[in-house]
Amino acid sequence: MTSDAPVLQQTLEPAESTAAPSRAAHYARPLLGILLPLTLALGWELVVWSGWSNGRLVPPPSRVFATIADLARSGELIRHVAATLWRVGLGFAFGVVAGTVLGAISGYWSLARRLLDPTVQALRAIPSLAWVPLFILWLGIFETSKIALIAVGVFFPVYLGVMGAILSVDRKIVEVGRTFRLSGFAMIRRILLPAVLPAYVVSLRVGLGLGWMFVVAAELIGASEGLGYLLLDGQQLGKPAQILAAIVIFAILGKLTDWLIEIAAAPFLRWQDAFSRARGA
Amino acid sequence: MLALDRVSKIYPNGVEALARFSAEIRQGEIIAIIGGSGCGKSTLLRAIAGLDRASSGTVTLDDEAITSPHAKIGIIFQEPRLLPWLSVADNIGFGLADLPAAERREKVARALERVGLADKAQAWPRELSGGQAQRVAIARSLVPQPEVLLLDEPFSALDAFTRRDLQDHLLDLWADTRPTLILVTHDVDEAVVLADRVLVMRPRPGRLFDQIEINLGRPRDRNAPLFENFKRSVLTSLDRSLDRNVPDRDATQGPGQAMWW
Ligand SMILES: Nc1ncnc2c1ncn2[C@@H]1O[C@H](COP(=O)(O)OP(=O)(O)OP(=O)(O)O)[C@@H](O)[C@H]1O
Ligand SMILES: [Mg+2]
Numbered sequence: 267m268t269s270d271a272p273v274l275q276q277t278l279e280p281a282e283s284t285a286a287p288s289r290a291a292h293y294a295r296p297l298l299g300i301l302l303p304l305t306l307a308l309g310w311e312l313v314v315w316s317g318w319s320n321g322r323l324v325p326p327p328s329r330v331f332a333t334i335a336d337l338a339r340s341g342e343l344i345r346h347v348a349a350t351l352w353r354v355g356l357g358f359a360f361g362v363v364a365g366t367v368l369g370a371i372s373g374y375w376s377l378a379r380r381l382l383d384p385t386v387q388a389l390r391a392i393p394s395l396a397w398v399p400l401f402i403l404w405l406g407i408f409e410t411s412k413i414a415l416i417a418v419g420v421f422f423p424v425y426l427g428v429m430g431a432i433l434s435v436d437r438k439i440v441e442v443g444r445t446f447r448l449s450g451f452a453m454i455r456r457i458l459l460p461a462v463l464p465a466y467v468v469s470l471r472v473g474l475g476l477g478w479m480f481v482v483a484a485e486l487i488g489a490s491e492g493l494g495y496l497l498l499d500g501q502q503l504g505k506p507a508q509i510l511a512a513i514v515i516f517a518i519l520g521k522l523t524d525w526l527i528e529i530a531a532a533p534f535l536r537w538q539d540a541f542s543r544a545r546g547a
Numbered sequence: 548m549l550a551l552d553r554v555s556k557i558y559p560n561g562v563e564a565l566a567r568f569s570a571e572i573r574q575g576e577i578i579a580i581i582g583g584s585g586c587g588k589s590t591l592l593r594a595i596a597g598l599d600r601a602s603s604g605t606v607t608l609d610d611e612a613i614t615s616p617h618a619k620i621g622i623i624f625q626e627p628r629l630l631p632w633l634s635v636a637d638n639i640g641f642g643l644a645d646l647p648a649a650e651r652r653e654k655v656a657r658a659l660e661r662v663g664l665a666d667k668a669q670a671w672p673r674e675l676s677g678g679q680a681q682r683v684a685i686a687r688s689l690v691p692q693p694e695v696l697l698l699d700e701p702f703s704a705l706d707a708f709t710r711r712d713l714q715d716h717l718l719d720l721w722a723d724t725r726p727t728l729i730l731v732t733h734d735v736d737e738a739v740v741l742a743d744r745v746l747v748m749r750p751r752p753g754r755l756f757d758q759i760e761i762n763l764g765r766p767r768d769r770n771a772p773l774f775e776n777f778k779r780s781v782l783t784s785l786d787r788s789l790d791r792n793v794p795d796r797d798a799t800q801g802p803g804q805a806m807w808w
Binding site for chain 1: 617626631672
């Protein structure tokens with residue numbers, strides 16, 4: 267470990283020389299990942315600035331950020347972001363609740379699994395966007411059908427994650443619970459819940475990712491506000507900077523919400539091997 | 548006293564894993580069960596632990612029939628089976644959830660001290676070596692002070708040196724409250740070091756073949772000639788148990804069995 271450190275650091279106090287390389291590595295790793303997009307962005311900025319390209323179809327970063335700043339100043343940005351967040355949040359909540367409840371039931375009772383799972387698996391095989399016409403007929407063109415679509419997208423990974431996690435709980439550890447005579451509820455609280463939590467968090471994150479995917483689909487289909495609307499508006503009015511601005515904001519929001527789940531789960535997953543390694547230890 | 552009366556187990560697939568196993572085990576006695584692979588040792592232990600029901604026959608502890616896991620009976624498996632999401636201290640205190648926190652903390656601290664892992668109290672199970680993890684498992688099952696502790700090949704995954712260390716450790720802990728120990732092992736040395744009595748089983752169907760009293764004082768010297776003698780007699784019995792031409796001894800004739808025909 268110390269052999270990786272620059273020579274200068276190796277001569278420091280022992281306490282610092284062990285901390286410094288790991289801290290450096292902690293920051294260096296994400297920086298390394300940013301290098302490529304940053305170079306491309308700066309390169310393109312330079313190409314447009316020097317006049318080699320007019321950048322009309324592919325606007326340079328400065329113009330994209332100017333668009334974002336404009337939207338923010340006029341208050342439009344907040345309105346669109348709020349609309350999209352509201353839809354994702356609500357759809358995610360419904361999808362997670364339904365997926366968790368049904369997944370838990372299917373995982374826990376084999377009878378329920380035999381009854382329920384084939385149907386869910388069959389429904390899963392349908393590309394979720396195929397539901398759109400039906401949802402619009404049933405629920406109207408406004409919020410309800412959009413939220414339903416997002417919820418459907420979130421539901422499946424959560425359902426599968428919860429059911430799979432419960433099914434794969436180590437029988438040997440359940441037996442430990444039995445030898446200490448844990449009753450049904452104590453068994454769930456003290457053995458099953460902690461055992462399924464890691465897989466559950468993963469399924470939530472996958473579900474959230476799908477939620478973001480489906481909010482775009484829902485808003486492209488017809489909306490008067492939301493980031494998806496910004497995309498469509500940018501296309502119809504020929505404003506690529508606005509499209510890219512919306513894409514950038516999608517990326518930021520997606521990463522941010524994913525990170526929120528990770529942060530919220532972190533205190534409960536400290537015991538995990540994989541987790542502490544991912545933290546850059 | 549722990550009484551096993553004609554305990555039999557036939558698995559749903561038709562395997563007769565255990566046939567009319569009878570034994571009486573005094574409180575505080577240390578029993579080693581030894582026998583070829585698949586002769587029903589784990590099946591027997593699981594029946595005593597109440598994890599599986601016997602197909603017929605009864606297990607009684609102090610006149611109480613055991614049909615499900617019991618507070619007075621603890622079990623240690625071949626793997627430590629620690630809960631990975633609990634710290635070492637919380638793992639040891641797992642069976643003490645009903646106690647007030649202060650009392651629990653005190654008992655756990657004492658147990659940690661006792662197994663020599665006081666400095667690992669806040670470590671995660673994944674940070675322990677195999678031997679340390681098994682010591683935590685032993686502490687976890689001893690801390691509720693069971694009257695009977697069952698051990699299914701508890702040290703077989705460890706190297707010879709660590710195994711010896713843990714055998715001595717187990718005896719040390721046993722001396723505190725003197726629970727009944729029933730230990731399944733493949734290691735003749737281990738059986739003779741630990742046990743007051745060695746039960747030899749034979750397979751197809753799993754049944755009791757022989758009993759050997761180990762009349763050696765404690766602590767036992769692994770190099771003493773007498774120790775070697777007992778080892779040899781256990782080995783001989785084990786060899787005979789695997790030889791199909793050797794008929795069953797009287798040991799398998801549980802009370803009442805002879806009256807049938
Ligand atoms: N759950 C089960 N279902 C069906 N058969 C089983 C089951 N568990 C064990 N058996 C069978 O019962 C017999 C006894 O198994 P058991 O595990 O008790 O043996 P063992 O003496 O512990 O063997 P080993 O020394 O290899 O651990 C074996 O023939 C085994 O195949
Ligand atoms: Mg076994």
